[in-house]
Amino acid sequence: MSAEIEEILKRYSNYPNVSGIIIVDAFAIPIKTTMEYTLTVHYAALANNLLAKGSKMVQKLDSSNELTALRLRTLNHELMIVPEENFFIVVVQKPCE
Amino acid sequence: MNKSNFKKLVAVVQSNSENTARISEQTSGYVVSENGSDTVMQTSFDNSTAVGIVKHLNSSFVKLAQSSVRDLDPTDKLCFLRVVTRKFEYMVAPEDSFVVTVVL
Numbered sequence: 496m497s498a499e500i501e502e503i504l505k506r507y508s509n510y511p512n513v514s515g516i517i518i519v520d521a522f523a524i525p526i527k528t529t530m531e532y533t534l535t536v537h538y539a540a541l542a543n544n545l546l547a548k549g550s551k552m553v554q555k556l557d558s559s560n561e562l563t564a565l566r567l568r569t570l571n572h573e574l575m576i577v578p579e580e581n582f583f584i585v586v587v588q589k590p591c592e
Numbered sequence: 593m594n595k596s597n598f599k600k601l602v603a604v605v606q607s608n609s610e611n612t613a614r615i616s617e618q619t620s621g622y623v624v625s626e627n628g629s630d631t632v633m634q635t636s637f638d639n640s641t642a643v644g645i646v647k648h649l650n651s652s653f654v655k656l657a658q659s660s661v662r663d664l665d666p667t668d669k670l671c672f673l674r675v676v677t678r679k680f681e682y683m684v685a686p687e688d689s690f691v692v693t694v695v696l
Contacts, residue, residue: 541660548656552648553677560677568672569661 504529507586514572517585519543530587542576542585550578601626601633601690620680620695625650627689637695645682649675650691654684 508516508529515530515538523543528535550562565576573590577583601624612634615622621636625646635642658670675682681696 537664541664545657545660548653549675552653553675556644556648557677557679560679562675562677564674564676566672566674566676567657567661567670568674569665569668569670571665571668 500527510588512588512591514587514589516587517542518582519585520582526582538574538585538587542574542583546576546578546583598626598633615694622695623693625691625693627686627691633690645693645695649682649684649693654686654691658686 504516504518504527507513515528515535517525517530517535517538518527519525519539519542523539525535525539530538545565545567546562549565553560553562562578564578567574567576568590571589573588575586575588612622616636623635623637623642623645624633625631626633630646630651632639632642632646637645653675654670654673657673661668661670670686673684673686675684683694683696685692
């Protein structure tokens with residue numbers, strides 16, 4: 496099963512626009528990444544923080560609703576964060592103009 | 593200064609009334625709020641919902657997202673934020689003096 500995951504990761508990270516993919520576990524520790532380590536840890540910490548606040552805020556606005564994804568578009572890239580049950584995935588890509 | 597700023601912003605919003613009409617048709621609604629004081633300028637929701645959205649979403653979360661982006665890269669800046677939930681999707685566009693939020 497791990498080989499399948501590796502293949503999927505490789506396929507997506509080879510897309511021209513994708514700068515990196517990070518899989519982070521529930522403790523905000525990156526388990527798989529295609530970028531360099533310090534940057535990965537930085538992204539993982541920020542994504543964890545944003546997800547925690549984001550899901551709390553969505554619950555406050557409507558208690559039956561829940562956060563499924565976050566997309567931040569900045570000047571230089573686009574950051575997509577998707578939470579799952581035990582982990583979350585962060586994808587960084589270059590925005591196409 | 594604050595009152596004239598407010599009037600200018602209202603003028604900008606009103607000059608985009610065509611877009612506003614299109615947005616209110618196709619989506620659940622929108623909220624335009626002022627950045628400095630977190631007050632609602634224009635909205636297609638009822639006031640309590642709009643104030644709730646601004647209070648929870650805009651004031652704390654968008655600022656957190658902006659500071660995270662600048663933490664990663666000091667020259668970078670948040671242009672757009674999309675919060676996808678099970679029921680709707682909030683699309684937030686922060687500008688210098690105001691924030692536009694559209695609920696899809």
